[in-house]
Amino acid sequence: MSITYKDLKELEYFNFTEEDLLYRFVPMFPIYENEWKMFVDTDKGLIPLKIVDSADGLYISKNPVLTDDLKLEFFNTMLKKNNYKENWKPLIHIYDDIYNLSASIEKINFFSELYNQKEHFKLCKYASVELEAIFQNSRAIFENLQIIQNNLMKNTISANNDDIFSVDIIQFGIKKDKKLVKKILTIEEYQNEYKIPELLAKFYVRVQEFFFFVLDMRNDIFHSRKSFKLFLGDEGFSISLKDYNLKSLHFWNEHNTLKNDLGSVKALMAYITLNTINALEEYAMTISSIIQLPNDILPNYNIYVRSEFNETLKQLHTYVDDNAWNKNEAK
Numbered sequence: 001m002s003i004t005y006k007d008l009k010e011l012e013y014f015n016f017t018e019e020d021l022l023y024r025f026v027p028m029f030p031i032y033e034n035e036w037k038m039f040v041d042t043d044k045g046l047i048p049l050k051i052v053d054s055a056d057g058l059y060i061s062k063n064p065v066l067t068d069d070l071k072l073e074f075f076n077t078m079l080k081k082n083n084y085k086e087n088w089k090p091l092i093h094i095y096d097d098i099y100n101l102s103a104s105i106e107k108i109n110f111f112s113e114l115y116n117q118k119e120h121f122k123l124c125k126y127a128s129v130e131l132e133a134i135f136q137n138s139r140a141i142f143e144n145l146q147i148i149q150n151n152l153m154k155n156t157i158s159a160n161n162d163d164i165f166s167v168d169i170i171q172f173g174i175k176k177d178k179k180l181v182k183k184i185l186t187i188e189e190y191q192n193e194y195k196i197p198e199l200l201a202k203f204y205v206r207v208q209e210f211f212f213f214v215l216d217m218r219n220d221i222f223h224s225r226k227s228f229k230l231f232l233g234d235e236g237f238s239i240s241l242k243d244y245n246l247k248s249l250h251f252w253n254e255h256n257t258l259k260n261d262l263g264s265v266k267a268l269m270a271y272i273t274l275n276t277i278n279a280l281e282e283y284a285m286t287i288s289s290i291i292q293l294p295n296d297i298l299p300n301y302n303i304y305v306r307s308e309f310n311e312t313l314k315q316l317h318t319y320v321d322d323n324a325w326n327k328n329e330a331k
Contacts, residue, residue, distance in 0.1 A: 003026050003028070004021075005021060008026065011039065013031065013301055014026070014298065017295075020294070020297070024084060027060070027080075027083065028041060029058045029060050030054050032054075032059060032061040033061075036051045036054065038050075056306050057305075058079070058306075059303070059304055060298060060303060060304075061301060061304055062300065062301055062302065064304050070304065070310050070313070071302055071304050072281065074280035074284040075303045076302055077284040077288055077293070078091050078148065080303065081295070081296055082294075090148050091144075093140065094141050094145065094280070097140045097141045098141065098305075099307060099309070101134055101273055102307065102309035102310075102312060103309060104130040105130075107126070107127075107130045108130050111126050111127045112236040113326065115232055115233070115234060120232055124229075124237070127232070128229070129227070131239075132228065135272065136222075138272050142172075145283060149170060149287075150169050152287065153196075154168050156291055163195050164196065164197055167194050167196075169194075170194040171194075172204060173208070174189075184208060187201045187202055188201075190204050199286055200286055200287070200290060203283060211279075213249075214272065217244070231262060234326065235326055236264065236266060238262040238264060238265060239263055239265055241261045241263045242261045246263060247261065253321070255322070256319075256325075264325060266323065266324055267324045269319065274317065277313075
């Protein structure tokens with residue numbers, strides 16, 4: 001089954017050419033236009049499906065239907081302009097990883113509210129598994145972002161008759177024979193090694209330190225087969241800053257730390273999640289400013305994210321200070 005140009009012409013909100021269908025996918029998400037509509041691709045063409053609402057997922061609309069629905073520039077740009085067929089899987093994987101990451105945050109918050117002395121060790125183990133999942137999902141998001149960027153490298157040529165985008169692959173740092181030989185690069189080193197514009201090199205420089213923090217933490221836990229050791233009290237979960245080399249992270253302060261070099265797990269979760277999502281947003285804005293992407297297939301609409309976890313994502317910035325603990329002040 002494949003959507004035809006004739007099918008799309010009947011859906012007036014799409015702006016496809018016949019040539020577009022050869023190399024670009026059609027995001028057949030539910031659409032809201034004073035009522036919900038959805039179409040299913042079948043061997044008999046597009047069949048309308050009646051729905052009363054969307055529980056979660058991506059949808060098309062001119063404005064958010066609910067106040068908690070999120071518009072992320074990353075999905076808006078990727079699904080409307082950079083929607084090459086080879087990007088479909090990594091984009092959906094990124095959506096799934098953000099959803100799973102958000103679910104892990106909710107679980108840790110839930111476990112912290114169940115605190116009692118008898119179940120202390122069991123709840124710490126539950127939360128430890130979810131914290132590992134947060135690092136894993138963040139790592140997976142960057143991995144799929146790299147797939148999207150490498151696809152873009154292959155599909156882009158310079159308008160200035162130079163060697164920009166003459167290399168098909170870019171990554172954080174430099175690898176030789178599959179081994180990382182240098183982590184932190186300068187703007188000039190990224191430009192020389194991967195033949196990319198200065199603005200894109202600046203993006204990699206800004207994000208690289210956080211990327212390697214996530215990668216190293218994920219690898220240390222995965223390869224050592226050792227779980228995070230967490231502590232749980234009335235104020236919530238905490239983690240040793242010394243044991244896991246976390247003390248140098250810039251956001252620790254008197255609001256999110258306890259005695260004996262213990263830090264708020266909520267603050268750590270917020271740091272990982274917000275930096276991961278901010279990297280996606282910054283990437284989308286960067287490539288939009290340096291590359292002439294294909295035509296917008298939904299010029300009068302946006303892509304929104306609906307999830308039962310959106311409210312938590314919107315509150316993450318408060319986890320570093322006011323809401324670092326279950327109570328407003330740590331004991």
